[in-house]
Amino acid sequence: DTGVSQDPRHKITKRGQNVTFRCDPISEHNRLYWYRQTLGQGPEFLTYFQNEAQLEKSRLLSDRFSAERPKGSFSTLEIQRTEQGDSAMYLCASSLGTGENTEAFFGQGTRLTVV
Amino acid sequence: AQSVTQPDIHITVSEGASLELRCNYSYGATPYLFWYVQSPGQGLQLLLKYFSGDTLVQGIKGFEAEFKRSQSSFNLRKPSVHWSDAAEYFCAVGAGGFQKLVFGTGTRLLVSP
Numbered sequence: 001d002t003g004v005s006q007d008p009r010h011k012i013t014k015r016g017q018n019v020t021f022r023c024d025p026i027s028e029h030n031r032l033y034w035y036r037q038t039l040g041q042g043p044e045f046l047t048y049f050q051n052e053a054q055l056e057k058s059r060l061l062s063d064r065f066s067a068e069r070p071k072g073s074f075s076t077l078e079i080q081r082t083e084q085g086d087s088a089m090y091l092c093a094s095s096l097g098t099g100e101n102t103e104a105f106f107g108q109g110t111r112l113t114v115v
Numbered sequence: 116a117q118s119v120t121q122p123d124i125h126i127t128v129s130e131g132a133s134l135e136l137r138c139n140y141s142y143g144a145t146p147y148l149f150w151y152v153q154s155p156g157q158g159l160q161l162l163l164k165y166f167s168g169d170t171l172v173q174g175i176k177g178f179e180a181e182f183k184r185s186q187s188s189f190n191l192r193k194p195s196v197h198w199s200d201a202a203e204y205f206c207a208v209g210a211g212g213f214q215k216l217v218f219g220t221g222t223r224l225l226v227s228p
Contacts, residue, residue: 033216091158095214102214104214108157108158
């Protein structure tokens, strides 16, 4: 297992189009997270899955955003009707465990540019 | 609400010199603290973490950090910086029962010859 994998690495889309990103976590990791990172900022939490259940969504996740994790394996993040403000790096992370002292491993991210 | 402050946006250090990156956190309970490094266009790599126990933690690549509860700080240090250490460094606090991370805004480290 080579770690958390994200696809695509880069995406350029026109404003108003829909985009979908995929994240493959480390095998057996039951927790999966999505973060968004804009230029010059630290990553900001978007949403969290434990297995297939989406347990928390940030207020940053507007109704144009939807995330799924069918069967508790890979996850997808879809953005509908993209806006220029959606341009950012979208990072996926996964971790193993049910307690609090778990370590999150990050993928290399998908960089979205909305033109 | 949890928050992390990294007061230095940029730091320039000569190769071979020592390094200290500052991090202050705000968290009501016992914090779980992390330092991550991010190279250009890359994801985040964990350098070290503090959950409990010894307040001086050792990490990868020769980094260490000291947790000081009285100062709400978790500063990152390295005795001798290498050119390959040039990157962006993020301090984070684990929040909530499932450990979502709250990140600081990062410190960009430049290493001069």
